[in-house]
Amino acid sequence: MANFEFWNDGNTPLHPASAPDFVPRPQMEQMQLHRLQVMVRRAYENVPLFRGRCEERKVTPDDVKSLADIARLPFSVKSDLRDTYPYGLFASPLDDVVRIHASSGTTGKPIVVGYTKGDLEVWENVITRSLAAIGVRRGDVLHNAYGYGMFTGGLGLHNAQAMGVTVIPVGGGNTERQIMLLRDLGITVISCTPSYFLHILDEAAKVGLDFHSLPLKYGIFGAEPWTEEMRQRIEEASGIKAYDIYGLTEIIGPGVAMECTAQSGMHIFEDHFYPEVVDPETGEVLPDGETGELILTTLSKAATPMIRYRTRDITWLNREVCACGRTLRRIMRVSARSDDMLIIRGVNVFPSQIEAALMQVDAAAPHYQIIVTRENDLDRMEIEVEIRPEHASDEIKQMEALRLRMSQAIERITNIRAKVTLVQPNSLARSEGKAKRVKDLR
Numbered sequence: 001m002a003n004f005e006f007w008n009d010g011n012t013p014l015h016p017a018s019a020p021d022f023v024p025r026p027q028m029e030q031m032q033l034h035r036l037q038v039m040v041r042r043a044y045e046n047v048p049l050f051r052g053r054c055e056e057r058k059v060t061p062d063d064v065k066s067l068a069d070i071a072r073l074p075f076s077v078k079s080d081l082r083d084t085y086p087y088g089l090f091a092s093p094l095d096d097v098v099r100i101h102a103s104s105g106t107t108g109k110p111i112v113v114g115y116t117k118g119d120l121e122v123w124e125n126v127i128t129r130s131l132a133a134i135g136v137r138r139g140d141v142l143h144n145a146y147g148y149g150m151f152t153g154g155l156g157l158h159n160a161q162a163m164g165v166t167v168i169p170v171g172g173g174n175t176e177r178q179i180m181l182l183r184d185l186g187i188t189v190i191s192c193t194p195s196y197f198l199h200i201l202d203e204a205a206k207v208g209l210d211f212h213s214l215p216l217k218y219g220i221f222g223a224e225p226w227t228e229e230m231r232q233r234i235e236e237a238s239g240i241k242a243y244d245i246y247g248l249t250e251i252i253g254p255g256v257a258m259e260c261t262a263q264s265g266m267h268i269f270e271d272h273f274y275p276e277v278v279d280p281e282t283g284e285v286l287p288d289g290e291t292g293e294l295i296l297t298t299l300s301k302a303a304t305p306m307i308r309y310r311t312r313d314i315t316w317l318n319r320e321v322c323a324c325g326r327t328l329r330r331i332m333r334v335s336a337r338s339d340d341m342l343i344i345r346g347v348n349v350f351p352s353q354i355e356a357a358l359m360q361v362d363a364a365a366p367h368y369q370i371i372v373t374r375e376n377d378l379d380r381m382e383i384e385v386e387i388r389p390e391h392a393s394d395e396i397k398q399m400e401a402l403r404l405r406m407s408q409a410i411e412r413i414t415n416i417r418a419k420v421t422l423v424q425p426n427s428l429a430r431s432e433g434k435a436k437r438v439k440d441l442r
Contacts, residue, residue: 008091014138014375015128015129015131015132015163015326017125017128017129017132017163018129018133018340019126019131019143020129020269020271021129021133021267021269021326021327021328022325022326022327022329025319025327028270028271028327029067029099029203031271032067032271032274032299033066033067035173035271035299035300036064036067036070036274036297036299037061037064039064039297039298039299039300039301039305039307040073040307042091042302042305043091043226043305043307044060044417045063045091046090046091046092047088047089047090047091047129047305048088049080049083049084049088049138049356049409050074050076050089050307051133053074054073054074054284056074057073057074059072059073065275070276070308070338071276071285072276073307074307074308075295075308075309075310076221076306076307076308076309076310077309077310078111078250078310078312078335081110081111081112081250081332082111083166085111085112086112086138087107087112087114088367089116089306090111090303090304091302091303091304091305092114092116092302093148094114096116096117096302096303097114097115097116097303098115098116098117098120098150099112099114099115099120099255100114100115101115101150101155101249101252102151102249103150103151103152103249103300104149110150110247111250112218113249113250113303113304114303114304115303116192116302116303118300118302119252119300119301119302119303122252122272122300122301123156123159123252123255124162125272126252126256126271126272127156127157127159127160127161127162127254127255127262128159128162129255129258129269130220130245130254130255130258130269131160131163131165131189131220131258132163133258133259133260133261133267133324133326134218134243134258134259134260135216135217135218135242135261136165136188136189136260137163137165137370138162138163138164138165139164139165139166139189139287140165140166140168140188140189140218141165141168141185141186141187141189141193142157142160142165142167142168142187142188142190142191143168143170143178143181143182143185143187143189144157144158144160144167144168144169144170144171144191144192145170145171145172145173145178145189145190145191145196146171146172146191146193146223146254146346147171147172147346148169148171149161150428151249151347152247152251152253152254153222153223153254153346154169154171155253156247156252156253156254156255157191157201157220157254159255160189162370165189166424168181168185168187172192172196175199175200175203176203178200179200179203179204179207179209181212182200182204182211182214182216183209183271184441185406186215186374187214187215187238188214188215188216188217188218189216189217189218189219189402190216190218190219190220190240190274190374191219191220191221191245192427193221193222193223193224193345193346194219194221194224194226194230194231194234195224195226195345195374195377195378195379196345196346196377196378197219197221197234197238198230198233198237198241198377199231199376199377199378201234201237201238201374202377210238211238211239212236212238212239216239216240217240217241218240218241218243219234219240219241219242219243220243220245220258221234221237221242221243221245221255221292222242222244222245222246222247222254223343224343224344224345224346224379225334225343227333228246228333228440231244231263233430241263242262243255243258243259243263244258244259244263244333245258245259245266246258246266246267246334248296248311250299250306250309251272251296251301251306251309252272253299255269255271255329256268256269256296256311257269257273257331260322260326261324262322262323262324263325263414264322265322265330265331265332265333266330266331267322267326267328267329267330268328268329268330268331269302270328270329271374272298272299272300272301273296273297273298273299273300274296274297274299275294275295275296275317275329275331276294276295276296276297276308277290277291277292277293277294277295277315277316277317278292278293278295279292279293280292280312280314280338285397287318288316288317288318288319288329289316289318289319290316291314291315291316291397292316293310293311293312293313293314293338294311294313294314294315294331294334295309295310295311295405296308296309296311297309308425312337312338312339312341313334313337313338314334314337314338315331315332315333315334316332316441317329317331317332317440318330318332340437340438341380342370342381342438342440344372344381344416345379345416347414347415347416349381349414349416351370351437351438353410353413353414354368354370354383354410354414354418354437355368355413355437356413357406357409357410357413357414357425358383358385358406358409358410360409361402361405361406361409362388362391363387363388363391363402364385364386364387364388364402364406365386365387365388365425366426367385367386367428368383368384368385368386368437369383369384369428369437369438369439370382370383370437370438370439371383371384371439371440371441372438372441372442373441374441374442378409380442381416381418381422382407382418382419382420382421383410383417383418383420384421384423384427384428385406385420385421385422385423386422386423386425386426386427387399387424387425388401388423388425389425390422392424393424399422402422403421405420407419407420412431
């Protein structure tokens with residue numbers, strides 16, 4: 001990578017890693033072009049799927065002479081990771097891969113992404129800049145309630161320790177214990193899904209704990225959609241400032257973009273991730289300010305480079321200089337998805353996964369409804385499933401055994417525990433067109 005000199009506006013106390021956030025746009029775009037050219041060549045020479053698609057388009061790395069030329073390159077999609085499972089999109093030999101993360105795909109197999117030592121340093125860099133943007137500093141104490149393990153949430157925010165933050169790797173679940181730690185350990189920052197934080201607040205109120213009495217100042221919330229109304233509710237109920245963070249496993253994990261103290265969109269760390277917005281139907285690149293599907297290209301990820309990855313998130317890009325002084329473009333709040341993926345308690349769930357699970361049970365008819373609700377600020381998923389006529393019975397034990405088999409099959413594939421309700425044959429509404437499987441009532 002080329003060396004570039006960075007500086008900030010001189011007005012904001014920052015962690016040194018935040019310097020790229022304030023560079024003039026021409027300098028940032030010069031860096032982006034150089035890194036894009038390097039990354040495209042790396043993918044072209046090491047990832048057969050990408051090379052083949054480029055050859056179909058009659059485009060080579062030498063054709064990328066400007067940032068606008070990125071539109072000549074093929075898109076990447078989530079199914080590419082599944083179709084080339086496990087290592088088909090890796091551009092580094094496994095000897096150079098020091099960590100592997102995964103998330104769910106549309107089948108039981110996960111999508112797999114790798115990280116070199118340098119990739120982990122990039123991740124550490126963007127998490128440091130994310131936290132610095134909201135005022136987190138050395139000496140703060142982070143209660144990290146994102147899940148650890150194969151998912152990227154927990155270990156992503158764990159990178160806060162690199163900036164001198166004390167990290168408590170509590171992980172998810174066991175709300176009673178979470179409340180005890182929040183009360184006792186002088187915690188100043190919490191990271192989790194916004195719905196889980198609301199649940200923590202409700203449970204804390206039951207034991208008489210007022211969050212306004214705690215030293216907690218910052219909340220870092222992501223992994224699921226949330227609204228400005230939810231932000232307001234969180235801040236009023238807890239006395240903290242609530243900030244949105246954006247990321248996805250396919251790109252790097254949390255830290256692709258983060259709000260600042262202005263709370264007016266998430267700054268994309270553009271020296272590492274190049275954003276576009278396209279028409280989700282035609283793929284045509286849209287100008288900044290127009291709403292469409294967010295496309296991301298990794299500019300520095302060696303193990304699994306992603307070129308023009310279709311996130312399916314609907315948003316728009318704001319290139320105006322932020323009140324904080326950052327020149328980075330901002331992703332405005334994600335308003336929808338262009339596919340049918342659901343996010344349940346921070347976990348990606350696809351209707352096709354539910355169907356695959358149900359079809360493992362002979363008694364299940366191919367007619368089902370997914371109902372998503374939010375109770376006590378936590379997402380709940382219920383599956384109504386028709387029983388095949390030959391399996392219908394008035395025997396309670398027999399029906400309970402079938403229901404349990406279906407519930408276990410769903411949990412094996414999705415890692416989510418769902419309520420399964422068995423219904424009589426022909427009791428669910430039919431559609432003349434595409435089946436409407438999902439009823440999202442959140």
